[in-house]
Amino acid sequence: MHLKKVRIVQDALDANATIAQANRADFDRAGVTVVNLMSAPGAGKTSLLERALTGLDGLAVGVLEGDVQGSFDADRLARLHVPVTQINTDPGFGGECHLDANMVRSAIPSLPLDEIDLLIIENVGNLVCPAEFRVGEDVRVMVSSVTEGEDKPLKYPLMFRTCDLVLINKIDLLPHLDYDLDAFLLNLDLVHADVPRMLVSARTGEGIEACRDWLKHLPSHASALT
Amino acid sequence: MHLKKVRIVQDALDANATIAQANRADFDRAGVTVVNLMSAPGAGKTSLLERALTGLDGLAVGVLEGDVQGSFDADRLARLHVPVTQINTDPGFGGECHLDANMVRSAIPSLPLDEIDLLIIENVGNLVCPAEFRVGEDVRVMVSSVTEGEDKPLKYPLMFRTCDLVLINKIDLLPHLDYDLDAFLLNLDLVHADVPRMLVSARTGEGIEACRDWLKHLPSHASALT
Numbered sequence: 111m112h113l114k115k116v117r118i119v120q121d122a123l124d125a126n127a128t129i130a131q132a133n134r135a136d137f138d139r140a141g142v143t144v145v146n147l148m149s150a151p152g153a154g155k156t157s158l159l160e161r162a163l164t165g166l167d168g169l170a171v172g173v174l175e176g177d178v179q180g181s182f183d184a185d186r187l188a189r190l191h192v193p194v195t196q197i198n199t200d201p202g203f204g205g206e207c208h209l210d211a212n213m214v215r216s217a218i219p220s221l222p223l224d225e226i227d228l229l230i231i232e233n234v235g236n237l238v239c240p241a242e243f244r245v246g247e248d249v250r251v252m253v254s255s256v257t258e259g260e261d262k263p264l265k266y267p268l269m270f271r272t273c274d275l276v277l278i279n280k281i282d283l284l285p286h287l288d289y290d291l292d293a294f295l296l297n298l299d300l301v302h303a304d305v306p307r308m309l310v311s312a313r314t315g316e317g318i319e320a321c322r323d324w325l326k327h328l329p330s331h332a333s334a335l336t
Numbered sequence: 337m338h339l340k341k342v343r344i345v346q347d348a349l350d351a352n353a354t355i356a357q358a359n360r361a362d363f364d365r366a367g368v369t370v371v372n373l374m375s376a377p378g379a380g381k382t383s384l385l386e387r388a389l390t391g392l393d394g395l396a397v398g399v400l401e402g403d404v405q406g407s408f409d410a411d412r413l414a415r416l417h418v419p420v421t422q423i424n425t426d427p428g429f430g431g432e433c434h435l436d437a438n439m440v441r442s443a444i445p446s447l448p449l450d451e452i453d454l455l456i457i458e459n460v461g462n463l464v465c466p467a468e469f470r471v472g473e474d475v476r477v478m479v480s481s482v483t484e485g486e487d488k489p490l491k492y493p494l495m496f497r498t499c500d501l502v503l504i505n506k507i508d509l510l511p512h513l514d515y516d517l518d519a520f521l522l523n524l525d526l527v528h529a530d531v532p533r534m535l536v537s538a539r540t541g542e543g544i545e546a547c548r549d550w551l552k553h554l555p556s557h558a559s560a561l562t
Contacts, residue, residue, distance in 0.1 A: 151376040151463050151492065152484025178464060182487050205494070206463035207433055220436055235491075237377050238404060238433035257483035257506070258378025261408050266377065267462075268431070280483070284513045288539070313514070 113152075126243050128212060129211035130273050131197055131219065133246025140223035143328050144231060146247035148269065150233030152253040156277040156314035157181040159230060162321045167328055172226040174217055174279060178205035183232060193219045199234060208239035228325065237266035241273075247329060249274040256280050262295040267301045275324060279329050282311040340475050354373050355437035359444065359472025365447035369554050370457060372473035374495065376488075377461030379481040380505040382409040383538035385456060388547045389416055395552055398452040402444055404431035409458060421446045425460060434465035435474060447558065456512050456542050463492035475500040475554060482513060486520040493527045498504075501550060508537040 137144050149155050163171055168209060172193040175184040181264060184196040197217050199206035204212075214231065221229065233240040250273040256263055257280055263270040269277065284291065298307065308324070310317030349352055363370050375381050389397055398419040401410040410422040423443050426430035432439075440457065447455065457467040457473060466508060476499040483506055489496040498500065510517065524533065532552070536543035 150378060151488060152481070177491060179493060181491055182491060200395070203462060207462060234464065235376070236433060236464060238431060238460065238462060239465075255483065256379070257481065257509070262377060265408060266407055283483070283509065286509055301376055318372060325469060 119222050122240065129215055130242060130244040130246045133211055133215055134248075136218055137223070137229065137246055137248075141330070142145050142223050142226055142229050143330060144229045144247045144249075145321055145325070145328075146231050146233060146240075146245055146250045147253070148237075148240045148250065148273070149235060149253035150237050150255070150258060153235070153236040153253040153258065154221055154312045155232050155235070155253050156278065156280060158253060158310065158318075158321070159187060159232065160190065161315055161318045162205070162325065163187070163192055163230075166228075166322055166325060169228055170226045171228045171230065172222055174221065174229060174231045176197045176209040176213070178207075178234060190218045192261060193226065207234055207236045208243055209233050210243040216220070216244040222279065226232045227330065237262070237269045241266075241269040251275045251277065253279050254294075256284055256289045256291070256294075260290050260297060263294070263301045271300060271302045273302070273309070276302075277321065278307060278315075279312060280310050281309045281316060282314045338449045339366055342347075349468065352437045355441055355473045356470040358442055360474075361445055363449070363455065363472055363474075365538045367556070368449050368452055368455050369556060370455045370473045370475075371474045371528075371551070371554075372457050372459060372466075372471055373460045373479070374466045374476065374499070375461060376463050376481070376484060378459070379479040379484065381458050381461070381479050382412055384472035384479060384503065384505060384518055384536065384544075384547070385458065386416065387538050387541055387544045388551065389413070389418055389456075392548055392551065395454055396452045397454045397456065398448055400440065400447065400455060400457045401496060402435040402439070402458060404433075404460060419448050419452065429459060432462055433462045435459050435471055436469040440471040453556065454554070461494045463480075463488070467492075467495040477501045477503065479503045479505050480520075481519075482510055482515045482517070486516050486523060489520070489523040489527045496524060496531070499528070501534070503543075503547065504533060504535050504540060507535045507542060508540045 147155050173187050175196045179200045181196045188194045198211050208306045252273040307315050308320050354410045373381050382486040399413050401422045405426045407422045414420045423439050534543050534546050
């Protein structure tokens with residue numbers, strides 16, 4: 111008798127991982143590279159996208175916008191003439207505090223995957239749960255604003271540990287803050303020593319060209335398939 | 337035959353409400369007024385407490401500190417010589433993104449309820465889930481930093497709708513931001529028209545005396561019992 115053992119999917123995170131893999135397979139088939147963009151509320155994700163998504167010459171980009179409620183950020187980004195799809199997480203009482211793989215899966219039929227090379231998924235503003243749920247992304251980018259203080263990598267280690275790039279935003283405000291950038295970088299190294307980091311200002315545009323270059327040089331599924 | 341119908345506790349939020357009521361009863365018996373302090377990460381909850389908790393003459397205060405991991409904020413507040421109790425929400429993978437009534441219940445035996453008049457519960461930094469979970473508080477105070485942008489009441493309406501006081505923090509930075517305070521106040525009025533609001537700066541101390549007065553004039557359970 112042949113015995114096959116199948117490991118049973120155990121919990122919500124296992125189920126999420128299964129669906130994230132299915133999303134990833136769909137994105138791969140379409141040749142779309144996917145960025146999961148995360149931060150605390152108000153760290154500047156949308157403002158950075160407003161800056162960075164213009165001038166990505168030759169790279170066709172789309173945005174999947176995750177919010178508890180409303181389409182304020184999606185409306186801002188639609189003005190850039192990039193295709194934007196909105197997910198709201200609020201069917202429950204106060205709404206979900208993160209995107210999960212199944213929410214992203216439900217949006218896939220609405221995404222113009224055949225027309226884009228790069229999909230940016232702007233997650234719900236939160237430093238805890240978004241880090242726990244893969245959604246099928248290739249890379250994770252997080253934004254940490256200098257107004258949030260130097261201690262954040264130590265207080266929200268999973269978020270800083272699982273990302274592939276840290277954008278340190280609002281550096282135009284550094285002269286007006288007591289923020290110790292060296293202390294932040296030391297804390298970041300304590301939880302994720304080798305993670306690339308960039309100093310940026312969505313307001314002045316400083317550092318944005320480097321962000322664009324980083325996005326342009328992400329491994330392309332399209333070229334991998336050809 | 338007499339028939340009694342008992343409504344069954346239906347879900348996690350019902351269970352939470354039941355435990356929150358038990359917490360509230362314990363706080364009431366001890367004559368302790370309880371504040372649930374909430375905000376996004378880095379909005380300045382701990383810095384405001386460092387400022388406000390000194391000079392509360394005659395009011396004995398304690399702090400219950402909620403964090404995913406570590407005791408960075410608790411250590412800062414313990415320097416003020418107020419009793420501080422730490423809860424960490426990280427037994428799971430990335431940690432819980434909020435305090436719930438049962439977490440607070442587990443801390444009650446460690447709280448010096450007989451020695452304090454006022455308990456401040458500093459929640460996990462997050463604008464979504466903390467608003468969904470009552471923990472047995474009398475009042476909810478939320479901090480919104482001007483660096484987070486004017487749109488936050490519209491994007492996180494439950495948080496702004498269920499609080500009893502909004503502290504608009506970091507106003508010392510207003511000259512250096514494009515933030516439109518009138519637009520923020522309009523958005524706040526759209527979701528919670530009559531909520532008291534105060535302009536404060538934990539950095540300069542502006543507005544802190546008004547916060548202290550507000551705390552001092554909260555209904556006292558102790559005097560209600562005498």
